[in-house]
Amino acid sequence: MAGHSHWANISAKKGVIDKKRGKLFGKLSRAIIVAAQSGGGDPTTNLRLRYAIDKAKKASMPKDNIDRAVKKGCGEAGGENYEELLYEGYGAAGVAVLCDILTENRNRTAGEIRKIFEVHNGNLGATGCVAWMFDRKGQFLVPVEGNDEEALFEIAVEAGAEDVREAGDSFEILCDPDLFDAVNAALEERGIETTSSDITRVPANTVELDATDGMKVLKLIDALEDQDDIQNVIANFNISDDIMEELAESM
Template identity: 70%
Template structure:
């Protein structure tokens, strides 16, 4: 297991999602605001908004918060103007790292993100330095005890997914951006649970890490995830299963 799906499973084990739950609604609101700014307030016509709202609902974000974010994006309520950015850099052992950013102050965010990279043994790079190593796709992580692999493979490919693979205690399903909504709706209709369902950046190749580099990279990922302006973090690392327990030990 590697790349974003690798980090997603590690984050769950370390409780990263629970730690940042207090910030989660703020990040989800930003995504809804920006989607509404770009494509209008109708989720039927605006797929980016529909995706952002679906993600917020799955996180149990209150309806009034969602409605307020849509109105801010449409200009019906006052609010900040967020800018969409992608910051690229390197972690320990040359691991490529991508951060999707929504910020109202790019200079402040750049300085803070640069500092996070430096503190954890990495460095913020220039635009385009690592983005070429990743492909934008839909990603689903499904508990392996929830469905048989053959059945999942049949359902996924039937609705337009590209690939299904077994990775530890989850199945990883990938699809094109265009097929994401269709695949997501089919899984929901069939009551197939997902640990993760999002548009992600999948690395073409991965870097195997040892114990020390593994610990440094995970601390970098966790610190970036904790930043208010960071929507998501992706990296091309892999930690072999035989040293995973040692890497996760604090």
């Protein structure tokens, strides 16, 4: 589906904007704290921590912030206890939305997120209402510019990737979560830089949105991502490049 702004590509572009909001480092710190709490403070033996640290480094998070978050997770600097939750709901046009949550107060978080959905033409659903529409995958985004699709496909598949496909101005590489490290290592060995690399959920099917519903869904996503306890938002929609350009001018 080349020529469309896939959610993966939209999400990566929005990540650049999120840095300007001043909240990204707080979310990244929270992810590092939880990773260290669950598997220890050594990224060589705690893959989840290594991925969280790598993501923080890609976002240019200072080393002192990273080290401080690791220490908090290990209980060395006033550790904080967070609960991991997955909230599910619907946006305009029936778009399925998943929210990865890290919170110290689930009741407060649930109320705030429910309100966000209601204000933006959606509704928070019950557990399991949309999660079945997504598959857990390792996902990498590589810029189209400066990279050859055929060569990238060969490198990725040889390392265990399932698919390489064009998504707007990026190539999207998908793999089994267990092979994330192998694919990541293969890309690094060849000097191929990624704009995004994560273990996430990928929609099995997508909803094509027009300008009206596209605006409603993007405003919902923006509001959810602005909520402090939400680490990541995933949704199953596509917006054509023409409509995306139109929306960008009005947002």
